[in-house]
Amino acid sequence: MDCGIEENKMAKILLVEDDMALRDIYSARFMAEGYEVVTASDGEMALTVAVKEKPDLIVLDVMMPKISGFDVLDILRATPETKETKIIMMTALSQPADVEKGKSLGADEYLVKSQVTLTDVVDKVKKVLAS
Amino acid sequence: MVFTKSDIVYYDGIRIALGAAAASVVIFPFFEGIYKNNPNLAVNLLAIINSTYVFVIVDYFGGPTTNYVFLIYIVLIIGYFISQFIGFALTGISIIYVIASYFWQEKIGITPYFISLNSVIFISAISWLIEKEYTKTIAEKSELEKTNSALTSNQSKEEALLSSIADGVYVVDMNRNVTMFNTAAEEMTGWTAKEAQGLKCWTVMNLKNDQDVSICQKDCPALAVWNTGTNVIRDDSCFVKHKGKKSVQISSSYAPIHDSKGSLTGAICVFRDITAQKELERQRNEFVSTASHELRTPITAMEGYMELIENEKICKIDDKAKEYIGKARNTAQGMSNLVKNLLSVTKIEEGRIQTNVTKFSIHDLAVEAIEGMKAAAENKGLTIKIVEAPNQPVKGEKAIGRSLNVMADREQIKEVLFNLIENALKFTQEGGISIWITYDTDFATVCVADTGSGIPADGQKHLFEKFYRVDNSATREVGGTGLGLFITRAIVELFGGKIWIESQVGKGTKFFFTIPRTLD
Numbered sequence: 227m228d229c230g231i232e233e234n235k236m237a238k239i240l241l242v243e244d245d246m247a248l249r250d251i252y253s254a255r256f257m258a259e260g261y262e263v264v265t266a267s268d269g270e271m272a273l274t275v276a277v278k279e280k281p282d283l284i285v286l287d288v289m290m291p292k293i294s295g296f297d298v299l300d301i302l303r304a305t306p307e308t309k310e311t312k313i314i315m316m317t318a319l320s321q322p323a324d325v326e327k328g329k330s331l332g333a334d335e336y337l338v339k340s341q342v343t344l345t346d347v348v349d350k351v352k353k354v355l356a357s
Numbered sequence: 358m359v360f361t362k363s364d365i366v367y368y369d370g371i372r373i374a375l376g377a378a379a380a381s382v383v384i385f386p387f388f389e390g391i392y393k394n395n396p397n398l399a400v401n402l403l404a405i406i407n408s409t410y411v412f413v414i415v416d417y418f419g420g421p422t423t424n425y426v427f428l429i430y431i432v433l434i435i436g437y438f439i440s441q442f443i444g445f446a447l448t449g450i451s452i453i454y455v456i457a458s459y460f461w462q463e464k465i466g467i468t469p470y471f472i473s474l475n476s477v478i479f480i481s482a483i484s485w486l487i488e489k490e491y492t493k494t495i496a497e498k499s500e501l502e503k504t505n506s507a508l509t510s511n512q513s514k515e516e517a518l519l520s521s522i523a524d525g526v527y528v529v530d531m532n533r534n535v536t537m538f539n540t541a542a543e544e545m546t547g548w549t550a551k552e553a554q555g556l557k558c559w560t561v562m563n564l565k566n567d568q569d570v571s572i573c574q575k576d577c578p579a580l581a582v583w584n585t586g587t588n589v590i591r592d593d594s595c596f597v598k599h600k601g602k603k604s605v606q607i608s609s610s611y612a613p614i615h616d617s618k619g620s621l622t623g624a625i626c627v628f629r630d631i632t633a634q635k636e637l638e639r640q641r642n643e644f645v646s647t648a649s650h651e652l653r654t655p656i657t658a659m660e661g662y663m664e665l666i667e668n669e670k671i672c673k674i675d676d677k678a679k680e681y682i683g684k685a686r687n688t689a690q691g692m693s694n695l696v697k698n699l700l701s702v703t704k705i706e707e708g709r710i711q712t713n714v715t716k717f718s719i720h721d722l723a724v725e726a727i728e729g730m731k732a733a734a735e736n737k738g739l740t741i742k743i744v745e746a747p748n749q750p751v752k753g754e755k756a757i758g759r760s761l762n763v764m765a766d767r768e769q770i771k772e773v774l775f776n777l778i779e780n781a782l783k784f785t786q787e788g789g790i791s792i793w794i795t796y797d798t799d800f801a802t803v804c805v806a807d808t809g810s811g812i813p814a815d816g817q818k819h820l821f822e823k824f825y826r827v828d829n830s831a832t833r834e835v836g837g838t839g840l841g842l843f844i845t846r847a848i849v850e851l852f853g854g855k856i857w858i859e860s861q862v863g864k865g866t867k868f869f870f871t872i873p874r875t876l877d
Contacts, residue, residue, distance in 0.1 A: 247658030251665060258670040318653070322713075339657065340697065344664050 237355050238262040240281035242272040242298065243316070244290045252285065255344055256351070269293035273301060276308050283355055284308075285347075286333075288317035288324070296331060303332040312354050316347075523629075525607075528614065529558045529579055530623045545607070545630055547600030565604070567594040578611045579624040588612045597628070606632050639707070646703040652696045660689045691838075698840040702823065705847040712766040712851065716875050719763045719770070719801050723792050726774035733782055740789030741778065746804075753798035763801050763872040765852040770872065773848055776841045777805040777868050783837065784827075784866070785809030800854065800871040811862040820858060821846045845870075 266272040288295035302308040315333040328336040525542035538553040559573035592608040609628035734741040788808030824839035849856045860866035
């Protein structure tokens with residue numbers, strides 16, 4: 227696996243996703259693009275890892291047990307260490323209301339899983355990290 | 358003993374006659390009483406009484422001068438047993454015999470014999486007439502009773518039938534007053550038959566649709582039945598309000614009633630509580646919805662892993678593996694589409710489709726759709742373009758001089774176009790697809806025409822049904838979920854449009870659908 231020279235490719239992504247297969251797939255894909263990937267399987271773990279690892283981008287699933295992605299987003303934006311971190315929300319739900327909620331709580335992007343391919347996600351990641 | 362004229366007292370005759378009459382009056386109630394239970398016995402007793410009377414009277418006044426007088430008595434009884442007429446005839450004969458035998462012996466005028474014989478004839482005749490009348494009355498009464506009991510048993514049978522069936526039944530006359538209301542109807546509406554009798558049917562039934570708008574006012578099924586002359590069925594979104602409890606969803610069927618001359622006399626309605634059935638349908642729909650959601654996760658994971666395999670930065674695979682993984686991905690994509698369509702279908706069934714209705718140009722949307730499908734068409738060597746409508750594109754007053762926009766959910770109509778174009782591509786091997794749009798006062802009509810194999814007439818009937826696929830060998834490879842047209846039609850109809858097809862085997866297919874135009 228190549229570690230790219232450009233700054234983008236050295237970026238660290240925190241992937242928060244409760245489904246094991248998806249976690250596996252997204253990690254592999256991001257790593258293939260050269261990113262460093264750390265994962266968390268629920269909201270609580272996500273907050274701990276976010277503070278500890280200080281990722282450049284958090285890819286955050288909405289539907290999770292214990293605490294939901296929205297709550298995690300809220301707390302991340304309230305925590306000084308993670309206030310400015312780029313966040314992409316991922317969800318299976320496609321209600322316009324949820325998209326609004328995500329944007330209003332401070333997500334940089336909101337993606338609906340059923341409407342985007344893996345490549346689309348990678349493109350979005352690149353775009354958000356570059357902005 | 359022989360009387361002479363001087364011995365006759367006129368009053369004796371009257372006394373005898375009166376006595377005979379009195380005796381008849383006394384006998385009659387007994388006769389009636391016995392006749393009720395045993396007509397034969399009564400008649401025969403009457404015969405005996407008649408004969409006895411004849412015998413006594415005749416004998417009292419000297420009787421015929423013969424030693425065999427008892428024989429006459431027995432003959433008379435037997436005669437009456439056999440039949441009234443024979444008995445009466447024999448009485449007549451014995452009277453003649455007595456008179457004749459008397460006359461042979463002595464010539465007299467009015468004699469006791471004469472009087473007594475007359476009384477006897479009189480009594481016999483009266484009793485015979487009474488019996489005849491009585492028999493007739495009894496017969497008529499029993500006929501009447503039989504008919505009545507037949508009628509009552511029929512009526513009771515009818516009432517028993519109507520009160521035991523589980524479906525509600527009610528009848529209205531031409532003024533829409535309720536004239537019959539069965540037990541099940543009582544249970545379903547909370548009105549008793551007595552209360553409902555004579556009331557207007559809309560007071561009792563008070564039908565509403567699922568928006569709680571009264572059906573009775575705008576869309577009375579009884580009126581529909583009388584106007585169209587045919588049966589009317591309402592099997593969706595029809596609720597009847599129970600007096601005390603909540604509304605019940607019913608499925609109902611109305612029919613006109615004609616009398617024997619063929620003129621309309623009313624309408625009859627049979628209705629059924631379908632709440633349980635609807636609940637089952639809702640549960641089934643929910644199950645399909647849940648199952649489809651559950652399927653999405655593993656399918657997504659599968660597609661994700663396969664994409665990783667195909668990614669050269671991650672995995673090294675040989676060409677054969679690449680080929681097969683590619684095919685597996687296509688299959689997974691098909692599964693994913695099926696799940697997506699299943700979810701759409703469950704939303705349609707529940708009326709839960711979400712829409713975002715806006716004003717937009719259908720022409721521009723068609724151009725976009727064609728752009729999106731251009732690659733797929735070119736892959737197959739087919740053309741796809743927008744063309745001018747073959748006939749006048751804008752017609753109808755108020756159609757011209759107005760924007761050519763339509764009102765609908767733009768994304769969903771785009772789905773409709775994609776679905777129709779995809780179908781056209783699937784079933785066309787050479788030539789291409791043309792799209793044109795025409796406008797009239799209220800609607801824009803879009804046509805997606807192809808130069809494909811066409812659809813046979815019997816297939817056209819089922820085209821919009823769930824999972825229907827035109828059955829011929831060419832299509833087996835073509836794939837597709839069989840749900841596309843069902844969803845397409847639901848979307849078109851959701852916005853107030855219609856969708857239909859013109860097709861002939863070997864001559865290609867044209868799909869038409871309409872969308873309402875905006876007013877400005």
